[in-house]
Amino acid sequence: MTNQTHKRRTLVAWLEDKPGVLSRVTGLFSRRNFNIESLAVGHSEQAGVSRMTFVVRGTDRELNQVATQLDKLINVVGIEDVTEEPTVIREMALIKVNAPGNVRGEILQLVDIFRAHVVDVSMDAVIVQIVGPEDRVDSLIRLLDNFGILEMVRTGRVAMVRGSESHAAETVNESVLAVANGNGHLN
């Protein structure tokens, strides 16, 4: 039986860097009613291939649909569920927080504890940059909220599987080979 409980999965997809590809992906997400929590996309190590990390919540059936429907898009080169893999997962946030003189020291202490950085200082505010796993980013934001957050931006999760194996190259090359051989491969 299908497991009906909702799970949170981290998936990585490799996309051909072509016009309109991101709107294909996001259009698919909204059309198929997928519940996407975060999405981050940028260049990969390979020219012409972008790498997207996204977090999705749903039942087994929904998660399977996310992967298979996405894989059907012609410009999606490969997709991998890295949730169960040993993975480095990071997110970056910039947080502009109220920091008048009387609390500034306290804020700097928090920044220190969280191994974050102050990247901009003005009379009454600082911009804090934090890079880390999501829950660490969440904790710092909760604490800084006590001082008054003026502005904030988060990148969303990016993920990479640990170890020396190159997941990107493997996926991409196999697919190219499959087309060349007239013999497909399911990622």
Add this chain to the structure above:
Amino acid sequence: MDSTPIVAITGQVSTSLLGRDGFQEADIRAISMPVTKHNYLITDIKDLPDALKEAFYIARTGRPGPVLVDICKDVQQDSMMWEYPQAVHLPGYHPSVLTPDADTVTRAATLLNEAQRPVIISGQGVSIAHAEAELRQLAEKANIPVATSLLGVGTFPATHPLSISWGGMHGEAYCNYALQECDVLFAIGARLDDRLTGAFSTFAPKAKIIHVDLDPAEMGKNLTIDTPVVGDALMTLRALLPQVEPNEHPAWLAQINEWRDDTVDRDILSQETDELVAPFVIQQLWHATNQGDCIVVTDVGQHQMWEAQYFRHTKPRSLLTSGGLGTMGYALPSAIGAQMGRQDEETWVIAGDGGFQMTMSELSTIVQERLPIKIAIINNGYLGMVRQWQDVFYNKRYVGTPLFNPDFVKLAEAYGIPGRAVTQKTDVYEAIREAQATEGPFLLDFQVEEFTNVYPMVAPGKSNADMIRRNRAADMEDNH
């Protein structure tokens, strides 16, 4: 959804005007994204050869589908040394998952061999893979009754003793009983959509389901599948056949025949009434075409269901109809394509009076291209299927469904197409014969009884076990 390989080439404003809301600019690439397999916007002629090569490749391979190529006006007027590429480079497209996994095929075979009450559902994937013969071998070897999906009509001969027609919202009652009672369901090349299954959780409740499809995204999309087999229908059947043992299933087939007799007794609509009704027209057409030796293109609505119920298709690809999207106005333009593709085949359009009017301007194309298409309008003066829902679920509030129709025979005449109106049962066969004997196109306007409904009927979101059956003679009387 209907896996139709079409390449559409469309014109776009010049690249200099793109994004500026220029005259007649419509972002057709974005508009068509959800309804195409892939699409292109060409802003540089250098990209054109690859895009066209890829478009045809993508449309025809794997699970077929429509591809749109939008070409900017300045690109259309540009010139280059044309070289059509030999190969495509599509790193994200690997269509040929032909051979299914051997272990899964063995699991499927074991399930079929152990089944007491098996049923096959054959979909359009069987015809795309040209696997009709292998499907028949499988059915005959193990004596398994075969239902089809709507688009799968023709993949298994409807006159075959093992055929159990098709199931679902307006499928045959005995087929729905068989689907609800089966213990192993072997679905091949069919999407198993809601019109076939009824409420997903209630479908084939006693069955272990084997689902064979080329498209991995179909696996478990709607139903919980016990044995998903990702593979080409032909390759899968070839791998499966030697592992499936001969079988008889006498008790199961006897049970199905009992249900079938009940259906024949209860649901067949034609003999008991003197009024002109669509099923009678369709049966007569079947006889007049040498038992269905023709291509039928139907539109969408009541007549589409009746055609599929009463016209017993025995040839692959002899029924063209709009399934997944149910687009009214489909029949006439599609018949033009069918007749052009198969010039030697007798081609019949069966359309309702509503759907026909959505694309009837194509009559001029028929004349222009000298296509001998025969047109049968099932004219009840209503958008009949919607009227039926208003009838059954909305207390007979017939809003927006009564139609003001032109005189279809005069309309055809205006295009130079001969035609004839038919109002009596006794004239049906002879009128069809006249259409066949006339060279070129012919239009028949069958003015049928207005309030006849399609049965059985499963209410949306309900189980196929809860069919609304025909209320015999009362069906017609309580509406008058």
